[in-house]
Amino acid sequence: MKQIKNALIAQSGGPTAVINASLAGAINQYISTDGAGTIYGAVNGIKGVLRDDLINLSEFFNDENKLDLLVQTPSSFLGSCRYRLENINEESKQIISLFEKYDIGHFFYIGGNDSMDTVMKLAPLCSEKGINVIGIPKTIDNDLMGTDHCPGYGSSAKYIASVISQMALDAGCYDIKNVLIVEIMGRNAGWLTAASALSRSKAISAPDFIYLPERIFDYEKFLYDIRRKLMTQNTVVIAVSEGIKDADGKYIAESDPAPKKDMFGHGQLGGAGKKLELLVKKRLGIKVRSVELNIPQRCASHCTSLTDVTEAYNCGAHAVICSLNGETGKMITMTRNQSSSYSIQYNCTDVSVAANGERMVPDQFISQSGNDVTNDFIDYVSPLIIGEKNIKYVNGIPAYIVR
């Protein structure tokens, strides 16, 4: 039996509800392979590699129940970091010396654009030592190039659409005119905000309007949209990206002079949703509320998409397969099969594709009016939120595993 060199895995960037599913997929694939050595995890991403802070995952996950718990635990089990290798000559020496110390032949980095930058920089240097480096995509923002979509996006989309449908019912319970503005994550790309359209069903027409950062936000058009809609219905529900900007390229969230500083030392008013709430109140004199969906968008493990969880897991597993096959400097990708029912193929692509780009919502997914998405987008996104992951609860609360 061929002996396989040890493996090391780490997580980086903002966490998601399924980033640990990718970790679980990689661990399980590695330890199930004949001749496998030990798989280690670095604490707090590449920082843990630089300071030799590793966990023996083969030992830690010595039974299947623990891996099952890992799959349903949100946030980064190994801890995360926001760290770009800037001094690559010095740092790579340190990293490779750690790899050699632990006899690592396979390094996996789960993350977004910045993490893929790390993979891209390390891979050629590691290749001289026979060490493979593979990136595993992760981002709720769905903005990585080279893959049909990103693990993490489907679960966030499902949470956002579910919560908006519930809030729309809530907002409509009184017989008075009112506006609900929901602010959704996405500083540059509007993928998450676009997914709010999945709230719509036979029972629910909300959101009525969807504003993405890919289009210039026009205050007067926005007020006109609301006024017009209020003529035929009591409740208007609006989804906006945190990153919407005006014609001058200025974030709506930063669109007015800082208010007088107070005893708290800050005048910060909150995000785009809060700004638009104040605008609607002043200009339309109507009941209005803004809700920032905030952190639960990326960690609501009680509302994950089974499709997304499964794909995240499989991306982790596929990374191990690719590395064992000798691939390096690659990122795992998902390709949608051309068939009537949704299915995915796992591949890998040169990591530079993902490291250097940021994928925006394309024109064909945004309505002509600029305040909605198209049916093409609905066709694209719908399969990603299908299925519910049955999770284990303890004492009425989702169960987690921590290191």
Next chain:
Amino acid sequence: MKQIKNALIAQSGGPTAVINASLAGAINQYISTDGAGTIYGAVNGIKGVLRDDLINLSEFFNDENKLDLLVQTPSSFLGSCRYRLENINEESKQIISLFEKYDIGHFFYIGGNDSMDTVMKLAPLCSEKGINVIGIPKTIDNDLMGTDHCPGYGSSAKYIASVISQMALDAGCYDIKNVLIVEIMGRNAGWLTAASALSRSKAISAPDFIYLPERIFDYEKFLYDIRRKLMTQNTVVIAVSEGIKDADGKYIAESDPAPKKDMFGHGQLGGAGKKLELLVKKRLGIKVRSVELNIPQRCASHCTSLTDVTEAYNCGAHAVICSLNGETGKMITMTRNQSSSYSIQYNCTDVSVAANGERMVPDQFISQSGNDVTNDFIDYVSPLIIGEKNIKYVNGIPAYIVR
């Protein structure tokens, strides 16, 4: 077979995730009773009674699947109102005339304190006409007197505790000192904020501190608490009621001079959480984020407590049983049985008990230090979040029924 007079039911006040379970319980109990007539629903609470806006619920819910969907639909299916009978002489004539028009013998009002005030005012006047009036408790705030707890509270508590546990994992993923402040509903009573303690498990110690409106909020003590905790851990998670007040009885949310008005015409800064975020940033110079859990606290139908859903349903059913037994002017209550395992008895009590009071978190549930809850509270609240309601999804989103 004895003919039963028709019934009318309505919903009032802020909705919950399970207010429709009570509606479903009442409908099912009524239509399953031998000799039952028709059960109607008034649209938008007592306002629908005043303007003769009724739905025939016997007809609408002509199959069980629809009732099942009703149980899992958040917000008030019938629509709600915030309306107190002030001109009782005039209004009661109008109401009773409608009751007579539809041959109503049983009127059920699902709601909180204000709704129980309506029941209290109507019951004696209706009793002359042989019409029974029963209140069905509903409030996420858990502040109704006369009952062990209120339908709606358990599901909100479960949602709050689950989301805090997830956000605590998220906040702890980097190796940097940071503070997360979670603002929870409860203007006067701290029941919901207290329930955040249920987030704690073997894996999670958050929230580290819990501040209720039942205690005076002291800025310096708050900062001291955080500073001390940061000496031993990286991430401090804090749960605060929206209704916390300072020693002068002033809401923390309104605690500083209004900032300069801007182009939006308002200087409003947001709630208590946002205020404390700014305070921590200024005084401790540390990474801090505040999250307002907002509307999902009362409508997260994808995260309801099976115990709560069942009890809400049973309260609705028990109201019908009581009214058919000739009770009037009563509110349905739950009494906890004195036994080792949790169980409930459904009773009813004079509605004036609930109409005139507001139940605060008692002293024995709040820690001496004033920044946490006691084990007595944990014993009280733990059973209320147990069990998960399996809900039906369509296209990846919870399914609902609307009128």
